[in-house]
Amino acid sequence: MDSEVGALRTVVLHRPGPELERLTPRNADRLLFDGIPWVERAQVEHDAFADLLRAEGVRVLLLGDVLRESLAAAPDAREAGIADAVDERALGRELAAAVFTELAGLDDDAVADALIGGRTFAELDVTGHSLVRAMAGPHDFAVDPLPNLMFTRDSSVRVGPRIVASSMGMPARRREASLVALAQRHHPELGAVAPTAPRDPSPVEGGDVLLLAPGVLAIGVGERTSPAGAESFARAMFADGLAHTVLAVPIAQRRATMHLDTVATMVDVDTMVIYPGVLDHLEAWTVRPDGPDGLTITGPEPFRPAAARAMGIDELRAVDTGVESVAAEREQWDDGNNTLAVTPGRVVAYERNVTTNARLADAGIEVLTIAGFELGSGRGGPRCLSCPWERAPLG
Helix, strand or coil: CCCCCCCEEEEEECCCCHHHHCCCCCCCCCCCCCCCCCHHHHHHHHHHHHHHHHHCCCEEEEHHHHHHHHHHHCHHHHHHHHHHHCCHHHHCHHHHHHHHHHHHCCCHHHHHHHHHHCEEHHHCCCCCCCHHHHHCCCCCEEECCCHHHHCHHHHEEEECCEEEECECCCHHHHHHHHHHHHHHHHCCCHHHCEEECCCCCCCECHHHEEEEECCEEEEEECCCCCHHHHHHHHHHHHHCCCCCEEEEEECCCCHHHCCHHHCEEEEECCEEEECHHHHCCCEEEEEECCCCCCCEEEEEEEHHHHHHHHHCCCCCEEEECCCCCHHHHHHHHCCCCCCEEEECCEEEEECCCHHHHHHHHHCCCEEEEECCCCHHHHCCCCCCCCEEEEECCCC
16 A cells, blocks of 8 residues: 555544443543543444445445454464553452453453443452552443543554554553554454554654655654554664655644644545645655665745655645635634545535635535534544555555
């Protein structure tokens, strides 16, 4: 897979489920949600998204099914997934061992549900003397849920013939990437795709990685991806021959711009939709694999000229949402710039972002809309909700 816009053939989604029902006003902030979603409505919206993609000829794989098939295919995957979910640092050695033993006795479907949806102490039949257990409330988590799992873009990135597991920047999401990697690695079909690992565990998340063109990547550096993470990712891409240029793009370290794809996404081979608040300010450091230490780093310079030069085009067109305004700021917050291309010039977007969608249509981009009232409560749009697994090559 060499671009963001080649005809989408296969995608991995995660249908939201009981893990969202774990959210309360008490824990939502820790679990990175700005509100408490209506789960049934989120499922209806997600089903409509998946159905739209299928109608476009896209094969949709659901992550929950992938995980269950992996657990059934590889018994050692069960033990690895449970061991990763049971945090000895939080539970203590004895209680962690008891929780592990109980989860290990479940069938594959129940293990998958526990790994995704978590388990409270009230849901476990764990006995024995433990200060943690004595002081915990019945609805405290023995195993944390993964409510952000539906944003499958962030936890892994497909680049060319390889899959790269992310190193998540926020504690609430760190187990998420390892669970997705486990599900992919042991799956009878997806496991055939070889993994590539960044050189170190520095944070880098998939929402910050844009495949601008064959061999050209942009990596946002901000709240979720560090400079070290961007460098580690770039070195891995160069080592495996997956890129010849990486553009490191600084973005504001705040919730509204948590990833690069919250302010800019590709909508055609030479066009991106971009938030006007950053249109004239985005810069890039250009990284190539030909320096004395394995890297040449130049910059910074304005992002669009740097990207166009690396992509081998005259200009990287930008569709913005008009003059910087309250409407533009509102739609950026509501993921107006977070689109998913199904073919060049044809994208999926949230229907509520009417100004952004109209600007895209005026620029010749066909917009397919979906509802996102509940899906967007975790701050993610159609691109965040999807991990493209196969696209038609652009070349």
